[in-house]
Each structure stands twice: as structure tokens, then as C-alpha cells.
Amino acid sequence: MPPISASDRVHLELIKTACSNCNLRELCLPLGLKKEELAKFDDLVSTRKRIMRGDHLYHTDQSFDSIYAVRSGFFKTCVLDEAGREQVTGLHMTGELLGLDGISTETHSCNAVALVDSEVCTIPFSHLEDLSREIHTLQKHFHKVMSREIIRDHGVMLLLGTMRAEERLAAFLLNLSQRFTARGYSPAEFNLRMTRVEIGSYLGLKLETVSRAFSHFQESGLIEVQHKHIRILDIPGLKKLMVHQQPHNVRKSCRRGFL
Incomplete structure (x- = not known):
């Protein structure tokens, strides 16, 4: 394998996700994580994904494996009724999580579509579960996030x-x-x-x-x-x-x- 050039190394640094340095960390992560715990979460959130306006982040019935933190942009979640009409079920913006709908059945129950050119951080759910067992404050935080989504649905x-x-x-x-x-x-x-x-x-x-x-x-x-x-x-x-x-x-x- 040829060595990585200096320009490639710079590019890799630019695209690397680092939660500990992200200005959205207080929206996405629980407060009070220790430095070493943040470093572990940095390793977990290993990739970013760019979604162009009108494109899908995921589709209804797609296999679930990750949740996504919106780093920039906006998404709508929607379902289609029996007549093929779209029903918008949510609006998600920077610092919010997408994909929680897939946890129960391991398949997504709605479509997630970018309303503008957007970027998300991909969080593999199986790895998140493992890390949550190790970092209890992280587990508690995601339980709160899921509870908040349930309460919001009831409120709507x-x-x-x-x-x-x-x-x-x-x-x-x-x-x-x-x-x-x-x-x-x-x-x-x-x-x-x-x-x-x-x-x-x-x-x-x-x-x-x-x-x-x-x-x-x-x-x-x-x-x-x-x-x-x-x-x-x-x-x-x-x-x-x-x-x-x-x-x-x-x-x-x-x-x-x-x-």
C-alpha cells in the first residue's frame, strides 16, 4: 500500500469527527463526561455522512444499525399512507438525533429526508450499547433522549x-x-x-x-x-x-x- 501523502493526511484530519472538540457536544452529549470518556466517544463516532437536499438518510423498512446526530442542516421524517400520500412526522435540526425509530424492530419505521444539504455523525448502535454499559452517564443520557421523543410524540x-x-x-x-x-x-x-x-x-x-x-x-x-x-x-x-x-x-x- 502506498504511503499516505501530506495532503491526504490533512484531508483525513478535516473529516475526522471529534466530539470532544465539537461545538454541538452540549446538545448531543451528557454533561460531566471525563476526558478519557470523551475520547472513547470520539472513537465511537468515527464517520460523518453528507446528505444532499432531497436525498434519504434512510428509508422505511431499511435495516437499522446506527443512529445519527445532525451536525448541520435539517431533516424531515415522514411515512406514506396506503394511497401513497406523504405524512410528515417530524422536523430535526442541528444537534438532534435521528434513527431512534429503528431500535425496537431493528428496521426503520419512517423515511428521513434532507431538507437542505446536511451532514450527520454516524453512531453504530451496537457499539453505543457497549460503551453505555461502561459509561453509565452516557446510558442515562440516551434513555432521557428516547423518553423525550416519546413525550414529544404524545404532546403532538x-x-x-x-x-x-x-x-x-x-x-x-x-x-x-x-x-x-x-x-x-x-x-x-x-x-x-x-x-x-x-x-x-x-x-x-x-x-x-x-x-x-x-x-x-x-x-x-x-x-x-x-x-x-x-x-x-x-x-x-x-x-x-x-x-x-x-x-x-x-x-x-x-x-x-x-x-
């Missing part, structure tokens, strides 16, 4: 079953605001990566209803809309709309931002 069903169209859209925008804030971005100004059709599918609304709600929010001075760019002008106003005359358990779900 609760909200979609009780909220009017404009309340659903307000909850969706506020949740995005919270998630962008957690990543150090503006809570009031961001680009929507989902189309209005996809937003409607996720929120259980028709395209026309989504468009009318956006227009009403803009006319009411709650937001400004320029194509996919959203500027929230009145966060308290959106919150007031979202929880208006909702039962206590729904208000509690709204505050936690499950949508």
Missing part, C-alpha cells in the same frame, strides 16, 4: 387533537424559536426549511389553511414573512394565541414546546 397528538389551525401554527413557530435559541441563533428570525405543504402535513392542515394562517399572522403584526424567511415580531402575542382557552394539560404541553 394532544395539541393537534385540541388546537385550532392558527394555534397549531403558532405552537410550531414558537417551538422552532425555542430550538434555534438553544443553538445560539436568533429566537425571532430564521428560515423555514419545510415547504408550506410539509408544514400542513405535519400540523394536520391543508395548504390553503396554512397560507391563510400565515397571512393572518402577518396582518395582525405577529410576524413578517418573505418567502421562507420568518421574523417573529410579537412572541408574547403568539404565546397568548397558542394557549388561549386551552385546558391546563394542553397549556403545560405548549410551554414545554413539544411541537
